[in-house]
Amino acid sequence: MNRRPLRTEIPRLKPRGEARPATRVDIGDLTPEPLPYLGHAAYFELGVFEGLSRAVATAPNLESKEGLSAAAGLALAKHHGLIAEIRRRGSEPADVMAPFAPALDHFRAITTGSTWYELLLSCYLTAGLLDDFFIRLSAGLPGDVGPRVAQILGEDTGTDVLVHELQAAIAADPRLPSRLAMWGRRLVGDTLLVARSAMHASGNTNEDESRIEPVFTELIAAHTRRMDGLGLTA
Amino acid sequence: MNRRPLRTEIPRLKPRGEARPATRVDIGDLTPEPLPYLGHAAYFELGVFEGLSRAVATAPNLESKEGLSAAAGLALAKHHGLIAEIRRRGSEPADVMAPFAPALDHFRAITTGSTWYELLLSCYLTAGLLDDFFIRLSAGLPGDVGPRVAQILGEDTGTDVLVHELQAAIAADPRLPSRLAMWGRRLVGDTLLVARSAMHASGNTNEDESRIEPVFTELIAAHTRRMDGLGLTA
Numbered sequence: 095m096n097r098r099p100l101r102t103e104i105p106r107l108k109p110r111g112e113a114r115p116a117t118r119v120d121i122g123d124l125t126p127e128p129l130p131y132l133g134h135a136a137y138f139e140l141g142v143f144e145g146l147s148r149a150v151a152t153a154p155n156l157e158s159k160e161g162l163s164a165a166a167g168l169a170l171a172k173h174h175g176l177i178a179e180i181r182r183r184g185s186e187p188a189d190v191m192a193p194f195a196p197a198l199d200h201f202r203a204i205t206t207g208s209t210w211y212e213l214l215l216s217c218y219l220t221a222g223l224l225d226d227f228f229i230r231l232s233a234g235l236p237g238d239v240g241p242r243v244a245q246i247l248g249e250d251t252g253t254d255v256l257v258h259e260l261q262a263a264i265a266a267d268p269r270l271p272s273r274l275a276m277w278g279r280r281l282v283g284d285t286l287l288v289a290r291s292a293m294h295a296s297g298n299t300n301e302d303e304s305r306i307e308p309v310f311t312e313l314i315a316a317h318t319r320r321m322d323g324l325g326l327t328a
Numbered sequence: 329m330n331r332r333p334l335r336t337e338i339p340r341l342k343p344r345g346e347a348r349p350a351t352r353v354d355i356g357d358l359t360p361e362p363l364p365y366l367g368h369a370a371y372f373e374l375g376v377f378e379g380l381s382r383a384v385a386t387a388p389n390l391e392s393k394e395g396l397s398a399a400a401g402l403a404l405a406k407h408h409g410l411i412a413e414i415r416r417r418g419s420e421p422a423d424v425m426a427p428f429a430p431a432l433d434h435f436r437a438i439t440t441g442s443t444w445y446e447l448l449l450s451c452y453l454t455a456g457l458l459d460d461f462f463i464r465l466s467a468g469l470p471g472d473v474g475p476r477v478a479q480i481l482g483e484d485t486g487t488d489v490l491v492h493e494l495q496a497a498i499a500a501d502p503r504l505p506s507r508l509a510m511w512g513r514r515l516v517g518d519t520l521l522v523a524r525s526a527m528h529a530s531g532n533t534n535e536d537e538s539r540i541e542p543v544f545t546e547l548i549a550a551h552t553r554r555m556d557g558l559g560l561t562a
Contacts, residue, residue, distance in 0.1 A: 140393070144384060147377075148385070150378060160421050160425075166381070170400065173397065188389070188391040
């Protein structure tokens, strides 16, 4: 839901490098290298799929198992959409993803959580923030790759079931909100580190990063809205 | 690959209940109850997906991880295709699958294996045999459900990657073939029990079962060909 305004903006993006008023900050001014960008995003989506399929396997009942399996399928479809873009460029997906595997495997390991609800919150928040981020970063990709990638990443994520399960658990257990709120605060820090490393891996500098600081502010604001929607203090 | 002859046979199926020569044994003479059939097959495919996504998560390298993620997606698509058939009949998938969850969860637990290669062999052999079985059983479903289900279950399973990984490992480790051969023999017994319970859950009797004994013989023959293809003694 947070992504809808972004998607409608995409067709109105100006050509790369066109002069803009100095006050306008646009992540589309950054021009990520397509292959590292695709490898990073593809491996991230594979991690989202792995998190969700772990949630499927450990779901406490068949309804949530079924709903989560749909969400896992949607994450996997994003991954395979990006893999198709890598192949379209004549590259081997495993080679292109390899440089990002160690850091993202570590990221996934530390964000898996110790309970099923922590896992659900992690899937919801980290994919929410990084899908947003990769969509924004896609605006600077050359040719028609950017719009295609934005389309792939902007597809429905099936997270309704995650929100529903979390809201029900939070309503039922008075100790859960403070624990999950703490977990959410930890997640956002680790997740923003992935976004920063994606920028750098795509060939951007610290200077670029400070220039797009407002984008990070927006990503955090969207994160806060997701936390609010669950009744959690961000 | 083993399923190709079957799929081409489907359009030539005779109407249900039509008289046939006594020597002809056809599983299509059995008329499974659609909802139990769909619930059983759907939950089985979800289990295949869970096994494959576990294999994705524990894959030793990115190439096999990537190939297995495609296979996991194809199993999940079969599951969701069957779920759509359940919803089309106005039923709640979780309710329809629930009676089969305990036995299939147990089946998955005992067929997961203790190594990544045992897991791969299990995904390959159990899905190979039971996809075949459910496709054959679908011939007795009323109306146009049968052909649709056969189409869903007959889709590509992406198991080339499983075969490739297993063949490479078997070639590299001289102790592996005997261990995997033993594992394969255990799997076929447990898997045939699932097939028998699917028949009974669909309202068929022991008499029906003995009548279609040749079908079980064919399922076992196909299993043996899969084992042979891996260089394993069935």
